[in-house]
Structures are given as C-alpha cells and as structure tokens.
Amino acid sequence: MDIKQLRALLTIAETGSVTKAATLLHIVQPAVSRQLALLEEDVGTELFSRGRYGMKLTEAGEIFVEYARRALAELDRARSEIQPAEGVSGVVTIGLLPSTCDLLASELVAAVASAHPAVRLRLSMGYTGHLQNWLELGEVDAALLYDPKPSPTMRVQPLLEEKLWVVGRPEAGFRADSPLPLKQVTDGPLILPNSPHGIRSLVEQACAAAGIDMSIVAETNAMSVQKGLVLGGLGVTILPSIAIVDDVARGLLSAAPLSDEGLQRKIVLALPNTRRVAAAVACVVDILVAVMNEAVRSGKWTTARWLANESEPPYTKRSVNLDEALPE
Structure with a gap:
C-alpha cells in the first residue's frame, strides 16, 4: 500500500x-x-x-x-x-458557518493568496455539529463554531457575539432601530432551523423561560430555504444579522433585532487539541481572525461585539495587517 x-x-x-x-x-x-x-x-x-x-x-x-x-x-x-526556507506552503482547510460565508470567504481567500501564495486554501461549509465532527476527524484544520459543546479534543477562543434578528418580508416593516420582544414575533407563523441547530436551541430556551408558545410552520437545515420561505410569505424567521445584511440592503427583506436577554450567539474559533497546528494553518487562522475583526470594526458585521481581546488567544503570536495582506 x-x-x-x-x-x-x-x-x-x-x-x-x-x-x-x-x-x-x-x-x-x-x-x-x-x-x-x-x-x-x-x-x-x-x-x-x-x-x-x-x-x-x-x-x-x-x-x-x-x-x-x-x-x-x-x-x-x-x-x-516542514517548511521550505522561502515561505509557508501546504493545504489548509477552514470550516465556516453558512451565515458567515458571504461576508468572509472572498476577503479570506484574497488575503491568503496575497500573503501566502504557496498555501492552497479549502473552505468547508457546515453547521456547528458537522464542523465540530470534521475538526475532530481531521477533515478540517480549524473552524468557526457557534457556542459548541465542550470537548477535550479541541480548544476554543471566543471571537465575537452578535444579536439575533427577526426577519420578514419588506411589508412586515421590521427596522434595525426598533428592537422587538420575542413574544411579539412568535404570535405569527415561524420558520426555524431544524433541531439541534444552535439558533433553534436559543429560541426554544428563551420561549420556555418566558412561557411563550411557538407556532412553527416549517423547519429546514438550509439557510437559503429559510429565507426563501420568508420571501414566499409563509412566515418570519430568526437569523443573525450577518446572514441577511445584503438582503435587507437590497430591499428584499426587513429585519429588527430581538430585545430579549440571551438571544445572542457567540462565534468561537476552534482548533484541534489532538494534533499539532501546522505553520500554514496558523498563518491562515491569523488572517481569518483579522478579516473578522475588520468586519466588526468597519460595521459590516452589524451588531457584532468583538470578544477576542478579552482573553489570551491560543491561535496567534503575531498580528496581521490586512492592508498589507490584501492585494491592491
């Protein structure tokens, strides 16, 4: 063999x-x-x-x-x-959450190609459960996860926290400057992710704590289907702002942040505990974190709060200048 x-x-x-x-x-x-x-x-x-x-x-x-x-x-x-003297090389596979791909993928690929042309980048998209499993199996080198369950096979670093938003058709009249309580949202039909998706769990926990009954008209494990059902007038859904910022800007959907405490999701960076983190992986992770930080700082990642500076990061020994990493 x-x-x-x-x-x-x-x-x-x-x-x-x-x-x-x-x-x-x-x-x-x-x-x-x-x-x-x-x-x-x-x-x-x-x-x-x-x-x-x-x-x-x-x-x-x-x-x-x-x-x-x-x-x-x-x-x-x-x-x-085992790096050659002239620079970092190798294949690096990064796991991204579906809601983060549109905002991060292009910037990440461009920055890695510019800073480390000998690195071949692979992007795998999946929900937290899938990504955590792929990380543990060695099918991805690092991943963004939504509040994963603790595991001895990986170490995590909180990166940011963002509010959840109610999302409907334009005529629903949801506005970014008018937060709504969850009880007002659950009066009508809801379109939610399948269990045990992280957002579904958050919403269920919040409803149980407040004694709210939900009327779920449809469940799906595809975010595009989730938004498509809303566009079809079948109900409203709940998503992080990053997932709908373009749709709202184009007037396809309207959205408002939920005002209830606890309806925020935390995104963490996960790295394996069971194997060494290669130099190429460390370089790509540095760039990924820098891209995310810039998205929050510039306001592209709406209502997100950066957390990574609150504790010692396990992923980097240096900072990344995106102005130098990105091509002209």
Whole structure:
C-alpha cells in the first residue's frame, strides 16, 4: 500500500470513473486500474462495485475511504510543518458557518493568496455539529463554531457575539432601530432551523423561560430555504444579522433585532487539541481572525461585539495587517 494507491482510490471515489480519475491524476488509465487492483489485493476485499454506470464504493470501500482521506490529510499537514526556507506552503482547510460565508470567504481567500501564495486554501461549509465532527476527524484544520459543546479534543477562543434578528418580508416593516420582544414575533407563523441547530436551541430556551408558545410552520437545515420561505410569505424567521445584511440592503427583506436577554450567539474559533497546528494553518487562522475583526470594526458585521481581546488567544503570536495582506 502506498500514497499513489490511496490517491487513486480517493480520486475514483470522487469521480466515479477510472477514466476521469486518470485524467485528474495525469496518468494513463491502466496505471490507475493497476493501483486500485494492488490496493484491493492488499486489503483483501473489493472497494468498488463495477457497473455500466461507473464505479460505486462498496461498504468496505466507504469505510476505507474515510481512513485514506484522513491519512493523506495528516501527510499534507506533515509536509506543511516542514517548511521550505522561502515561505509557508501546504493545504489548509477552514470550516465556516453558512451565515458567515458571504461576508468572509472572498476577503479570506484574497488575503491568503496575497500573503501566502504557496498555501492552497479549502473552505468547508457546515453547521456547528458537522464542523465540530470534521475538526475532530481531521477533515478540517480549524473552524468557526457557534457556542459548541465542550470537548477535550479541541480548544476554543471566543471571537465575537452578535444579536439575533427577526426577519420578514419588506411589508412586515421590521427596522434595525426598533428592537422587538420575542413574544411579539412568535404570535405569527415561524420558520426555524431544524433541531439541534444552535439558533433553534436559543429560541426554544428563551420561549420556555418566558412561557411563550411557538407556532412553527416549517423547519429546514438550509439557510437559503429559510429565507426563501420568508420571501414566499409563509412566515418570519430568526437569523443573525450577518446572514441577511445584503438582503435587507437590497430591499428584499426587513429585519429588527430581538430585545430579549440571551438571544445572542457567540462565534468561537476552534482548533484541534489532538494534533499539532501546522505553520500554514496558523498563518491562515491569523488572517481569518483579522478579516473578522475588520468586519466588526468597519460595521459590516452589524451588531457584532468583538470578544477576542478579552482573553489570551491560543491561535496567534503575531498580528496581521490586512492592508498589507490584501492585494491592491
């Protein structure tokens, strides 16, 4: 078993085709088939079922692919720790919450490309539960999480806190300068994330404490669907301001902050406790934190309060100047 065989396995699994895998790996098709055959001989079982519609992982193949992906990720991290003299390099995978992607992704990618051109950045989007699991499995190197459950496998640093907002169609007349109590919002139909999403848990806890009954008309695990249902006039929803700032600016939605105590979410940076943080990861995390700080400072991240200076950060030994990191 060697690295070439594992890369062949993962590429076939991703493409569903030996031919497509050969193209991506820049080798001839018989060589890919040979690598797969040797791997299957080594593990003692078929990893794919071959059919007229392509290659499909067997149950054994699905299990083995998970381990192969982690093994190659660890090797990539090892390479990134042994840095060449001319600078930082390697593959870095950052997990972002869906609500933060639109604001952070472009700035982060541009700043990393400018400051560290040899770093290949991967962005994975998911909710807190998924991201925490990926971090523990080694599928992401660092992640932004919403108030995660404590875990010995990771260390966290609070970065910011932001209020939750009620969101409706423009005719609902919600305004940023007119906070509303949760009780007034729950009088009508609500569109909320599925349990156990963090915002759903916050809203349920607040309603239980205040003795408020909710009328939930729909639940979804996709923020785009959540906003789409609101646009369709099916009810109102509750989201952080970062998730709807563009929609409100364009007049598609109206929104108002919720006035109840406790209806804020805290976003933290999570890093693994079970493995070393490579130099490339540390550099990208520094830039990510700087991008977030600038978004809060400039007012782009509406109603957010920066927390990271309140305790010693575990992620950085230096500050990042975004004016220098971002391209002209």
